[in-house]
Amino acid sequence: MSKEITSRATDYSQWYNDLVIKGELADYSAVRGCMVIKPYGFALWENMRDALDKMFKDTGHVNAYFPLFVPKSLFEAEEKNAEGFAKECAIVTHYRLKADPAKKGKLMVDPEAKLEEELVVRPTSEAIIWNTYKNWIQSYRDLPLLINQWANVVRWEMRTRLFLRTAEFLWQEGHTAHATKEEAIEETVKMLDVYADFVENWMAVPVIKGVKSANERFAGAEDTYCIEALMQDGKALQAGTSHFLGQNFAKAFDVKFSDKENKLEYVWATSWGVSTRLIGALVMAHSDDQGLVLPPKIAPLQVVIVPIFKGEEQKAAIDAKVQAITTELKSKGISVKYDDNDNARPGWKFAEYEMKGVPVRLAIGARDLANNVVEVARRDTKEKSTVSLDGIADYIAQLLATIQQALYQKALTFREANITKVDSWDAFVKVLDEKGGFVAAHWDGTPETEEAIKEKTKATIRCIPLQNTLEAGNCILSGQPSTQRVLFARAY
């Protein structure tokens, strides 16, 4: 089988699929729109999940778990308060199979086993969670309620793509209830900061924090905050969202509390989530035509050691040395694998681990033993150097930190080079078509104009940056006055 990865320049979609599949992250499954996350890919997700989970707990949140099935009536309650929720869902209508009398060995849905009320497989858990919170909240003393759930959700997407948009995906969803509007907004922004912190410092992907325009906002939210990242093909990707829900859900599900003055009030709510889509972002932000490039802080495997030997005698000497190196690395919390599989030759292993994005590779042979050195190869720059075995663990620890930083810097430099200010419609279209990336342009603030721009160019407003500087100008399309630039891009 060809192990070649399609060039980014040739076909970006195919390049992406190659990276995910040949990098052992995931594969297609026999189930419509769903993927299988392989052990290596899942180990990556676990590392991301654990880091995020710790950040949630450090900010006062706890985990819980709510049901997969949501009675249809609960969705109707939600729909009443905010129309426009997407309705592509999987729906359970029956609860039993039976042998098909017409076809031996086949099963059929038992028509006798029809559910009185259909169950929706959760596309998100607001409905079931707020219906539950109603029973948990009576007094201001019960607030704030700061709960997160790690779960799978199902959305019957028309078109799917590994990690970026699959029918079933893994995510976390935080749902919080507060006594005041100010506190809820503070929570929304705090969690956006947590996401930005994680994506930038662990995934080494720079993001822009901002607020969504009305068109891009979550249907039940007053405000949707987001972090937007830029991929190597110039398209933007929403990496996480944090919603200020106002009292919309409290009103839909009748969640009230007595305040200090014994007055009944609706609670103020937030919700926030990131998903396995982050893995897609990771792949498209850093990888190259040789395969995945993973940031050391979340890589399932940080260091791989490949022995190069002729005969058992050399192998034994190398084994002994590697044993010492491995112990030292592990004592520093560095994950390391010694690949002494004799069936694969060194060259094959080099290519294999590059494809899987292992940050650092050590190659050690008789020649190196004699000189008390080891060959150290960086995945990100492909640089190789010969390093003394004395103090090698410190050197590697330092190198991993350097790689983490270098990946972030490289992605940041790329993004900064791909934010373009434009002041005319012609320039706007030209930049989108020829350069891509974020386009900073004036917009008159109306949904109609945004829609018209999307219609003409497929570009949407990714966000209105939080730290925006105010600047008078005229809308790129309508010419109406505007007070600030917003970021447009074509997006995933």
Add this chain to the structure above:
RNA sequence: CGGGAGGUAGUUCAGCCCGGUAGAAUACCUGGUUUGGGACCAGGGGGUCGCAGGUUCGAAUCCUGUCCUCCCGACCA
């Protein structure tokens, strides 16, 4: 959901037009030689050709239906 391309060995694919014993490469197993950037030789195992019907003496091949995948578009809390 519209348009296009596909589903044959673990994997990538040929065979299909023009029906007649199921193929290649690679991976895997055995033995040997190898090992500093995807090794080589010899031998071997492995597939109800996505599924269900139909036509036919005979179907991977023709027809109908259906499921699934990929690409483009629409959709996307």
